[in-house]
Amino acid sequence: MAEQRGHWSGQIGFILAAAGSAVGLGNLWKFPYITYENHGGGFVLVYLLAVLLVGLPIMTAEILLGRRSQLSPVGAFRKLAAGHRGARWWPAVGFLGVSAGFIILSYYSIVAGWTLRYIQLAVTGKLGALASDPAAMQEFFGHRYLADGWQQVGGHFLFMLLTVGSVFFGVKEGIERVARVLMPLLFLILLALAGYAATTSGFGEAMGFLFRPDFSHLTGRAVLEALGQAFFSLSLGMGAMLTYGSYMNRTSSIPKAALEVSIMDTAVGLLAAVIMFSIIFTFRMPVSASAGILFTTLPTVFYQLPGGGLITAAFYLLVAFAALTSTISLMEVVSSYAIDELGWARRKATVVMGLAIFAFGCLSAVSLGANKALSNLNVFGKESAVGLFSTLDFLSANWLLPVGGLLIALFTGWILPRRDTQDELEAGHGRLGRIYTGWRVLIRFVAPLAVGAIIASIIFLGMEYQ
Numbered sequence: 001m002a003e004q005r006g007h008w009s010g011q012i013g014f015i016l017a018a019a020g021s022a023v024g025l026g027n028l029w030k031f032p033y034i035t036y037e038n039h040g041g042g043f044v045l046v047y048l049l050a051v052l053l054v055g056l057p058i059m060t061a062e063i064l065l066g067r068r069s070q071l072s073p074v075g076a077f078r079k080l081a082a083g084h085r086g087a088r089w090w091p092a093v094g095f096l097g098v099s100a101g102f103i104i105l106s107y108y109s110i111v112a113g114w115t116l117r118y119i120q121l122a123v124t125g126k127l128g129a130l131a132s133d134p135a136a137m138q139e140f141f142g143h144r145y146l147a148d149g150w151q152q153v154g155g156h157f158l159f160m161l162l163t164v165g166s167v168f169f170g171v172k173e174g175i176e177r178v179a180r181v182l183m184p185l186l187f188l189i190l191l192a193l194a195g196y197a198a199t200t201s202g203f204g205e206a207m208g209f210l211f212r213p214d215f216s217h218l219t220g221r222a223v224l225e226a227l228g229q230a231f232f233s234l235s236l237g238m239g240a241m242l243t244y245g246s247y248m249n250r251t252s253s254i255p256k257a258a259l260e261v262s263i264m265d266t267a268v269g270l271l272a273a274v275i276m277f278s279i280i281f282t283f284r285m286p287v288s289a290s291a292g293i294l295f296t297t298l299p300t301v302f303y304q305l306p307g308g309g310l311i312t313a314a315f316y317l318l319v320a321f322a323a324l325t326s327t328i329s330l331m332e333v334v335s336s337y338a339i340d341e342l343g344w345a346r347r348k349a350t351v352v353m354g355l356a357i358f359a360f361g362c363l364s365a366v367s368l369g370a371n372k373a374l375s376n377l378n379v380f381g382k383e384s385a386v387g388l389f390s391t392l393d394f395l396s397a398n399w400l401l402p403v404g405g406l407l408i409a410l411f412t413g414w415i416l417p418r419r420d421t422q423d424e425l426e427a428g429h430g431r432l433g434r435i436y437t438g439w440r441v442l443i444r445f446v447a448p449l450a451v452g453a454i455i456a457s458i459i460f461l462g463m464e465y466q
Ligand code: TRP
Pocket: 021, 022, 023, 024, 025, 026, 027, 104, 231, 232, 233, 234, 235, 236, 237, 238, 240, 326, 327, 329, 330, 401
């Protein structure tokens, strides 16, 4: 028996859930450290261009496909492609997305598990002792904590439990209720931290580092990473926004929602970077390992402030919240596939798929511990891009998502009839006029050419990679 399809309670419900999906470890952990690795300004500018010219139009397209079809990715492509060119093959794009969701969730949940451990350490006071000595902090994170396979599996398990628990209860009662409380809270804590950062002496230097474009360091790899990061951060290229769009009412405006979610996501990433670099430059923290900024550099600084224990606990709680609303969206893509395509009940789908993702993620968790190269702490840096964990992150963010996004753009721009896309985008919004024309140019030409050119140049020109 098919369950009735749930819907958001209104425009704000969709926005909160979609922003919850977008804002996550990608903004708070990944964006600052890859910005650091890619030398700031120039990279940030390319990233912003990627969001504007590629991310925003593809986000609009994904929501459109979901709401039009009222189905999750595989079914959506099957239904919308019916009677058009390549009708038999398009559902494979949906399947690619579901697989990407499975893979991303399996390692994302491990990093999310680190935040739980840090909350516990902060609350019990243990983190204070470690953080008073930067060397001890690094030794703990890189050599003891990451190298302990059981702890990695344990954190991963706990976070998957939280995720499955939230998705279990469905769209309105589960996902939306969680996002409604957590998203505003997240913004508040972040704004408070940004207020503090603005008073530090490193603030000016941080702003210069982030916003003064310097293209002398910009490599082909950096451009691909900026694009991959835009997809990852906006939750694009695998049908997450498509799935959330399928729960959207036809009285809500898609273009407005896509714009608001993109702005919020970008703002959070930039805020996080401003906060972290202000602190790093103020306290002259050695950034020996960029991927460790969130877990080694920041705690040592927080504990130098009055009320450090409290700030630290609140901060990791915020990161955990942000990660949870993101893992929920990854989980939802995988379970809605089982619900819509395999005909499973929602509860069975979330539990069975959750267990499968947990089991697959254990391989990464254990590989983290077993991987001696990690002892230099450069978990995701160029030097130690080894191990299942970093390989999966690299592969999914820089290949699966952009390729998925390219195919989504081609399908929406070239396969779907113009009147269908226009009708769907104007439903709940009113006449779009030039905005529609502009979007159509972006989705037919600009986005596919940009993504295609970057992928092709990496393949054919063999730009230094890995
Ligand atoms: N956007 C999230 C982040 O930045 C991660 C994420 C959630 C995601 N759902 C996704 C990434 C779907 C790609 C596709 O942390």
